[in-house]
Amino acid sequence: EVQLVQSGAELRKPGESLRISCEASGYIFTSHYISWVRQMPGRGLEWMGRIDPSDSYTHYDSSFEGHVNISADKSISTAYLQWRSLKASDTAMYYCARRRGGTEDAFDLWGRGTLVTVSS
C-alpha cells in the first residue's frame, strides 16, 4: 500500500529538542519530494519546507528557516522534521506530504499527522 506513516504524538518542554518522522512505503522514496506542513490549533495549513530524498536538497519557507531542519534517510525511506530548541508556539499538528509525479506540483499523498505539544 502506498502510504506515509508518521510517528506518534509528542509532549515536550520549551527548550527541548525533538525529531518526528515520516516513513514512506509502496513507492520509490527517492522519486518524490517530501514536504512538511504545519497546522496550528484552530488555524489553516502552512507549508514549511521540503526535501528531495534523492540528494537531500532542502528548501524552506523563510518563516521556518533556521528554526527547523528537514532531513531524509533514503536507506529506510524516511523523512524527518527536527527542532533543536522548541517553543510553546511550535504546538501544532505536523503533516508530511508527497509531491505528485509529473509536471503538476501538488501533494497527492499525506501522512495522518503528528501532534506536537510544547508546554512547561
Added chain:
Amino acid sequence: DIQMTQSPSSLSASVGDSVTITCRASRTVIKYLNWYQHKVGDAPRLLIYGASNLQGGVPSRFSGSGSETDFTLIISSLQPEDVATYYCQQTFSAPRTFGQGTRVDMK
C-alpha cells in the same frame, strides 16, 4: 509571498445542494492551483490539481475552474461525507501558500 484568500470562510448546505468555494490569489498563479479536502482527524486529500484536473479516485461531483488570480471549486451535489474544510494552494512560486480554508457543514 503570494497570498491566497478563500470565500466564504464557512458555509452550511443541504444534501444535494451545489456548493461553490472561491479562491483569489494576490497575483497571478496562472493555473498552478490545487484544492484539498481535510476532514477532522484525517489526512488532507488532494481533490483538484492544475486548477481543473480531477485527482484519481475523487468523485466527479467535484470540479475546479479558473486561471490567473481567480479560481472556483464546485461540489455539484453535496453529500454527507463532504463535510470538511477545503483549502486552495498555489504552487506557482515558493512558498507554496494555502488559503485560510472554507469549512463546509451540513444543514
